[in-house]
Amino acid sequence: MSGRARPGLIQTEQVLKPQGRHIAAWTKYSLRTVFQPICRLLMADAPVFRLYNSMTRQVDAVEPLEDGHLRFYACGPTVYTYAHIGNFRSFLTADLINRTAQALGWETTFVSNVTDVGHLTQDDLVDPEGADKMAAALEREGQRFANIYDLARYYTGALLDDWHALNLQNPDVRPRATEHIAHQIKAVERLMERGHAYETDQGVYFSVETFPEYGKLSGNEAAEQLQATERETVQDPDKKDPRDFALWKKDPDHLMQWHSPWGWGFPGWHIECSAMSMAYLGEAFDLHTGGEDLAFPHHECEVAQNECLTGATSVRYWVHTRFLQVEGEKMSKSSGNFFTVRDLIEPPEDGGRGVDPLALRYTLMAGQYRKPFNFTKKTLSDSARIIRRYQDAAEQVEEALQADEEGPDHAADTLPDCYDATLAAMCDDLNTPKALATALEGVKFIQGLGRDLNGATARTAQQWLVDTNDLLGIIWHQGDAEAAATGENADLATKVNALLDERAAARESGDYDRADAIRDELDAMGIEVMDAPDGTTWKRKAVL
Template sequence: MSPPTFRLYNTLTHETEPVEPIEEEHLRFYSCGPTVYTYAHIGNFRSFVTADLIRRTAEAIGWDVTNVSNITDVGHLTQDDLVDPGGEDKMKQALEREGERFANIYDLARHYTKAFLEDWRALNLREPEVRPRATEHVTDQLHAVIELVEKGHAYTTDQGVYFSVESFDDYGHLSGNTQAQQLQATDRDVVEDPDKQDPRDFALWKHDPDHLMHWHSPWGWGYPGWHIECSVMGMQYLGDRFDLHTGGEDLIFPHHECEIAQNQSLAGHQVINYWVHTRFLQVEGEKMSKSKGNFYTVRDLINPGPEDDHVPAPIRKQGGVDPLALRYTLLQGQYRKPFNFTLDTLRTAARHVQRFQDASERVDEAIEANVDGPDPIGPQLGDCYDRMLEAMCDDLNTPAAAAAALEGVKVIEQADKLSVAAAHSARHWLDRTNDLLGIVEPEHETDASSEASEQEVISGDHLADSVEELLDEREAARTDGEYARADAIRDTLEALGIEVMDTPDGTEWQRKTEL
């Protein structure tokens, strides 16, 4: 069977289109990464998950993938175009807020970069081929700015270098913000540079020798504008024609609009064919914000500290959720639709992820047991996989793909006995499902997770001894028909957070999930 056609919604054309890579069967794309001035939140990661799913889907249909995903570690102004009287930027603000923790702005950026990469791996995101840092490409950015000036697309003032929007006819194509009056000076500039020629013009370089990060340039000491880094790093690693660019919906304007203007002015032609944008998520029906108490970083949910009291108590009590449950939750909504992140969805996701893991264990045991027999489930699982892939190729329809995956795991659960042949089919399906959706098992070994699991094993063992003792006692009571005593023991265990289940194969127990 030939693989389905991979289709994605292209913001540039407002249509869902077949993805046709410039190089046959080789998708090359750029993903806008984070500014590393704080911990990334679950909304940030919704966007990175989209990029990851594009990669996985492309790989699943047999394509090669080259992905560039940047780290923005330059402190840009809090207002894009503003020469702030106080010279504040996000990273400087963060440094002032947390001054004692970091020796300087580079320290701060390093810390949050490291944290970001840990979260990235925890959520089973595959590594990009290139992960460039903005600070390591400032010279390249300078060259690009010089070239834009030379080509007549930019001009200098005392305060910096600006891109001349008038020099680029197609400005506004991506966002629809074509009318100049939409960008009134009062809207865009809090402090106007009197020498700016058009209110729509945006900064390529800021003259500011006092900025915490500054570099030498033909226009004196200063730092680059926000938009130029992505243009430069994208074209440096992917060339002046590549396939696709991803980011959050807020980046459509101004960031990507400006990036297109820069790219095409530098290259002289269209550089990127497809633009894919992920919608913001809401939390419990509201915009995520610290003041509403519904603002979650990734680490809030997977590894909350005792003092993180904005994290719901059930999550804190059980020491955080499985990162894959968080990932699975994010798959419950298609990237282009509004998505309401709720505790309820997270709870359900945790249960479903557990089912995949249980099925995976059962399959491994069946392979070990090596019992001869027929394989009645192989074809069903193959069909499930086809539907998953079809759904993913249809503009990353993750809810439909997840539904098909759930059907597959059900097929494995319901199989009475797993012959070794059936188990191999199941193993194959689970592996391919994990390749496509990343929801079965972690693909990275992280220090944090191995430490945590080690601890869990230790405390688990300790707990297990006392639980087993109580269960033996209960079993004895049950055999003697002393059900009142047996139930009392069960109540005791329940109070300890242990759930008891009597199965045909004997009594089993597990930690009750608090969610």
């Protein structure tokens, strides 16, 4: 991946969505409805999927409103800069929920937004007087971008590059706030019509007093609690209650503005997610994720808005990811321990540290999502070694598949049970430490097979690798996973080995120009050639 992010295309993407371990990774999204009933039958004895619900403050069994179909929303970032590894720990939680549900044979509808307007620097104080993060970023960036929309497109593209590098599945819909202004205006109008909002000279506010249950998600209920969190902000003197939050900010001079019934301005941050989630998931959906910092006020405000718009519970399960530390300290730029994804995975010549993105993904999964996690260089180094073990095992399996020697299946009684244990751990409130430890036992088993890794055993091992990757996303990136499942890797190996034989013959005859040309051809195919005294080996480069 280069240091330059491409402009992001934020349309709904059709992606491969494997549905359970009995269906190969090449099952196409368009065929999902055909296989769903079969998957649910095959997974009838599957473990119960349980998650910690911030609303009930306990681990609850996830029971979708629509049988076998999980519909959920994940708060995405504000695209005013590069997302950091703490952001991606939260995004990874949503990815693992999606993968686990699919492994159970469920259909999933996953929506994750992009906030490209309306997030104020003081939004954590539910007050509309802070500077807009997008506008502040444009001022900071100087002449780098022609306008604020270019800045948003650039950092959205960077988000997608990092998203794919860490092997996160694409959401079914990735809506942008700027493309849903009409939805937000209509939502504000409905709240006003129902007596839950009012207008002042500075904006339109949600009236917390009209929703007695405000605070039930976070526990921040009293006006005094809110005032205790406030720092030096300018209050709107016409606000009726210090807890009231902005739905629309009147500002005819703002860099991003739209005309509304209340004049020119832009939406409040909280109304954006309410409008976009209900636009794609309906007035009632199953689950909502985000970082722990979003529980209050953002998600608390969403609860109030949603339930006043619908008159009923709109989200059944709220899942929050805890913060991470870096080397035992809070991550901050002033401490020098603040990392974006690209700080770590970009090659050294581009200013990065050359970390395998799958190793970074593995590290961010090493701690369970709802416990604080300490990100260290040692953990990252250990993760890189483990990822290499998975890739080595996959190469062993590929070689055995090509040889296809006859013999009994020595993995039939071990690897399926290993996968079942890994899935059970993921269903246990995304217990990733246990899931990773269990899956690693499968790798050790494969590497310990030796001569017993015959054709039949290799086919079971290949299926285990594909299924484990579908669930955890740590072995191959999406394109490589499809190749492993369809046998494309075997075809690739045949082609690569033929080219290496030709290269060896060219070197033997002294035709070094031809040998170099073959190596360049292999490099263009994404193949890394490694010459050693005892022979030449090769491997696929990481797909970014």
